[in-house]
Amino acid sequence: MKIQNISLVIAALFFFAACDDGDDDPVSQPLAQDVPVFLHYDFKFGEDDFQLNTNYTTDGGAVVRYTLASFYLSKPVIMDDAGGMTMLSPDYHIIRPDVMMSNLGTMEPGHAHMFNVSIGIDEATNTEEGANGMQPTDFTDASHPLAPQAEGMYWSWASGYIFVKIEGEVDYEGDGTFDNTFKYHLGTNEFRKDRSTMLHSDVAASDTLGITMAVDYEMFLDGVDLETEFLSMSMGDGRALGIKMMNQFDAATSFSLGGGHGHN
Amino acid sequence: MKHYFLLGFLCFLVASCQNEKVISGGNEDPMVQIRIDHFPDMELEEGKELTPKRIALGRKLFFDPILSRDQTISCATCHLPHLAFSDGQTVAIGIEGRRHFRNSPSLFNVAWQPYLFMDGGNPSLESQVIGPIEEHREMDIPFTEAMARVAAKQEYQNLFQAAFKDDVNPYTLSLALATYERSLVSYNSPFDRFEYARDSTALNTQQQRGLELFKSARLNCNACHQLPLTTDFSFKNNGLKLNYEDEGRARVTNNMAEDEGRFKVATLRNIDLTAPYMHDGSLNSLEEVIDHYASGGSGHRLQSPLVKGFSISPNEKVDLIAFLKALTDTSSYKDYQL
Numbered sequence: 202m203k204i205q206n207i208s209l210v211i212a213a214l215f216f217f218a219a220c221d222d223g224d225d226d227p228v229s230q231p232l233a234q235d236v237p238v239f240l241h242y243d244f245k246f247g248e249d250d251f252q253l254n255t256n257y258t259t260d261g262g263a264v265v266r267y268t269l270a271s272f273y274l275s276k277p278v279i280m281d282d283a284g285g286m287t288m289l290s291p292d293y294h295i296i297r298p299d300v301m302m303s304n305l306g307t308m309e310p311g312h313a314h315m316f317n318v319s320i321g322i323d324e325a326t327n328t329e330e331g332a333n334g335m336q337p338t339d340f341t342d343a344s345h346p347l348a349p350q351a352e353g354m355y356w357s358w359a360s361g362y363i364f365v366k367i368e369g370e371v372d373y374e375g376d377g378t379f380d381n382t383f384k385y386h387l388g389t390n391e392f393r394k395d396r397s398t399m400l401h402s403d404v405a406a407s408d409t410l411g412i413t414m415a416v417d418y419e420m421f422l423d424g425v426d427l428e429t430e431f432l433s434m435s436m437g438d439g440r441a442l443g444i445k446m447m448n449q450f451d452a453a454t455s456f457s458l459g460g461g462h463g464h465n
Numbered sequence: 466m467k468h469y470f471l472l473g474f475l476c477f478l479v480a481s482c483q484n485e486k487v488i489s490g491g492n493e494d495p496m497v498q499i500r501i502d503h504f505p506d507m508e509l510e511e512g513k514e515l516t517p518k519r520i521a522l523g524r525k526l527f528f529d530p531i532l533s534r535d536q537t538i539s540c541a542t543c544h545l546p547h548l549a550f551s552d553g554q555t556v557a558i559g560i561e562g563r564r565h566f567r568n569s570p571s572l573f574n575v576a577w578q579p580y581l582f583m584d585g586g587n588p589s590l591e592s593q594v595i596g597p598i599e600e601h602r603e604m605d606i607p608f609t610e611a612m613a614r615v616a617a618k619q620e621y622q623n624l625f626q627a628a629f630k631d632d633v634n635p636y637t638l639s640l641a642l643a644t645y646e647r648s649l650v651s652y653n654s655p656f657d658r659f660e661y662a663r664d665s666t667a668l669n670t671q672q673q674r675g676l677e678l679f680k681s682a683r684l685n686c687n688a689c690h691q692l693p694l695t696t697d698f699s700f701k702n703n704g705l706k707l708n709y710e711d712e713g714r715a716r717v718t719n720n721m722a723e724d725e726g727r728f729k730v731a732t733l734r735n736i737d738l739t740a741p742y743m744h745d746g747s748l749n750s751l752e753e754v755i756d757h758y759a760s761g762g763s764g765h766r767l768q769s770p771l772v773k774g775f776s777i778s779p780n781e782k783v784d785l786i787a788f789l790k791a792l793t794d795t796s797s798y799k800d801y802q803l
Contacts, residue, residue: 328588336592337608338639341631348635349595349608357596358586359717389719437712440719 234406235307238279238289240318240414241460244270244298247419253298259419263427264372266379267418271297271352272365272450275319275326277305279400279410282314293322293346295354302460308410313400316412316456321364321393322347328360336360356388359436363388365450371427383431385446392435392447398456411460420453421446494518494628499576501652503661503693507576513591515644518628523645525624526638532611533604535560540597540642543569549735549795550649555746559603566602566711568746571739573651573795574732579698583728583744586717590643591636612638651734654794661693668791675788678781684758688771695733695792701769702726704762705743713744725767737790751786 244251256264274296277289289305296303321327326347328334337355340348347362349355354363365387370379404410425446435443497515499507509515526532527540543557544550550572552558557565567583575581581593597603598611615621616633629637656676658667668676679686691697700714706726715724728744742748748757761774777785 328592336589337595338589338591338635341634341636343609343612343634349612351607351609353599353607355592355595356586357593357599358582358584360587360592436716436719 234310236310236404236406236408236410237307238277238305238410238412239460240274240277240294240303240305240412242296242300242302243413243415245415245417245419247417251298251416251418257419258375259422262375264375264377264379265369265383265422265427266371267298267367267369269352269366269368270418271295271350271354271367272320273322273346273354273362274303274414275322276317278317279308279313280315280317281312291346293326295346295350308404310404310406310408313402313404313410316398316400317396318456319393319395320451320454321388321390322362324390324393327362327388327390327393356386359389361388361390364392365447367421367446367450371431373428381427381431383427384433385443386434387443387447387450388435392443394447394451394454396451396454396456398458400458402458411458413457413460415455415457416450417453421449423449423453425449497648499648499650501650503657504652505577505694507647509647513640513644515647516628518624519641519644520648522624522628523641523643523648526615526642527645531614531618532598532606533560534606538604543597543603544572546795547738549573549651549738549793551739553740555741557603559600560605563602563605565600567744568741571732571735572646573649573734573797574694575649576647577694580729583731584712584714584717585700585729590646591639594639594642608635648797650797651794653796654734655791656788657693657794659791668788671784671787672791673788674781675784675786675791678777678785679788683775684777684785685771685775686758689730689769690733696730699730700724700727701730701771702765702767703728703743703758704765704768704772705745705747705757707763707765709765711744723767726765727767733789734792735795737793738795751789752782755782755785 246255246257249257251267251270253267253270256266258264272295274294276292277294279287279289281287287308289308291306294303326334328336335347337347337349342348352366354366355361356363363386365385367383367385367387369383371381371383372379373381398412400410400412402410430442430445433439433443433446494516497517497520499515527544530536530539530542532539537560543552543554543559545552548571552569554569556567557569559565570583575590578590579588581587581590582596587593587596595608598606598608604611612633612635615638621633625631625633625637625641628641631637655667655672658664659673660676678684679690689697689699689701702713702725709726712721712725714727715721718724731742736742736751740749740751742751742754748754755777758772759775759777762768762772
């Protein structure tokens with residue numbers, strides 16, 4: 202009987218060990234000398250700090266107020282100068298204007314040659330064509346970036362993630378009355394922007410590697426005629442404008458070595 | 466008569482170490498296996514097995530207006546059981562009377578659909594759940610907010626624990642609704658009994674003549690409406706319009722050159738209950754539908770070559786309609802009541 206009990210305990214221990222997610226695995230534990238990697242965010246409207254529900258005046262005299270500005274980043278990677286890759290984690294981040302920084306895990310000390318990240322969701326995961334990727338309803342963890350989001354970052358009718366979702370209002374004359382809304386829901390695989398940033402940075406065990414992503418929401422609207430170019434869902438007749446606005450967002454975005462600027 | 470509908474009590478559970486998609490059941494909630502002899506097997510991913518508690522939970526959610534922003538409509542508003550889970554409207558009508566641009570489809574046999582929506586824009590019953598909940602012209606509420614509402618009710622918490630041994634979360638909420646929809650099976654119409662159970666009395670002579678017409682090379686209905694499910698799930702431009710406001714499949718693929726006006730071939734099961742017809746509900750009766758196909762369509766540049774027109778006498782039309790009405794079987798929705 203006692204032997205049976207011991208066997209059960211051993212079996213139970215084996216079961217739980219098998220179900221462990223790897224946290225106790227010394228190989229997967231961050232080593233003491235690993236270098237933490239942080240991505241800082243610096244959101245601006247021209248020279249001003251950027252916030253939702255705040256009025257900004259464009260060069261053309263219109264007043265715009267953003268009510269939503271969310272986007273996905275995915276698959277961040279540090280490359281060394283020999284082409285070796287450190288896959289940072291987590292893989293997916295949803296970034297809103299109030300996010301100041303993302304913890305991207307660690308890399309080994311050495312040379313950080315390049316930082317790669319995608320604006321959007323990688324094709325294998327984005328399921329717009331019904332592939333076997335992840336869908337928001339696959340997640341039991343509601344806080345996962347790919348789970349359903351409050352602002353709706355998934356097109357169920359096109360089974361794909363919205364990479365960049367920006368909405369707001371515009372007062373064309375600056376007379377204090379908002380005349381129209383603008384909405385850009387940008388996505389599908391063609392829209393993803395794979396960004397590479399040269400870092401050329403040697404990082405030692407005691408260092409922290411900081412990278413800053415800056416988005417200028419004034420530049421995002423630069424050259425956009427908000428009287429005619431105010432709506433795109435990326436599909437159908439709005440496809441061309443969607444592509445333009447994704448390019449605008451890409452152009453308004455920059456990455457640089459260093460970090461900790463912060464914003465409001 | 467043979468029993469088509471088998472409720473099998475199977476052993477439970479898939480033990481797994483994965484963090485997601487692991488749902489346990491138990492003998493207190495045995496799995497339900499739906500197997501129709503003359504249908505293809507119902508393919509279910511691991512962890513998505515049907516059980517009475519999951520079906521009943523999904524049913525409760527399906528009829529609960531808690532999932533709409535102003536709590537005035539539920540899934541069942543546009544998918545009424547007595548209309549084979551369609552709604553009798555030209556197009557679906559959401560909260561505040563907002564009009565969708567498409568007709569509400571029947572939900573019977575959705576378990577066999579390889580993709581959802583008329584344009585095939587969604588690959589699974591689970592992920593499509595987000596669509597009507599968040600769609601501005603339907604229930605108009607963020608999925609996360611709908612989920613929070615459900616989770617705030619102790620009764621639902623108890624039901625989710627009983628059904629999934631898990632909390633309300635994106636996976637369990639969508640799976641509950643999808644499980645209920647999978648349980649809606651139409652398989653035992655007079656046509657089924659005649660064709661597959663060899664009950665020669667199940668169709669009268671008029672309906673039998675209609676069936677022959679349906680299968681005939683002249684009408685060629687079953688080229689797309691393939692038996693037994695009465696659809697091949699392909700996307701076809703049936704020449705309903707010369708100019709399509711609704712791009713159809715092109716809405717998903719962005720390929721207007723090849724996909725404009727192509728829609729998934731609809732099931733004909735329970736068609737007597739699901740008027741009006743077509744993606745936009747623009748045809749009010751089965752007579753109008755037959756007239757459309759007999760006319761040869763609009764001649765749209767992408768019209769399917771299968772839509773080429775045919776001659777049909779008034780008597781034949783009556784026979785064909787009699788057969789179509791013999792595709793009615795809505796009995797399974799009465800199962801799994803709470």
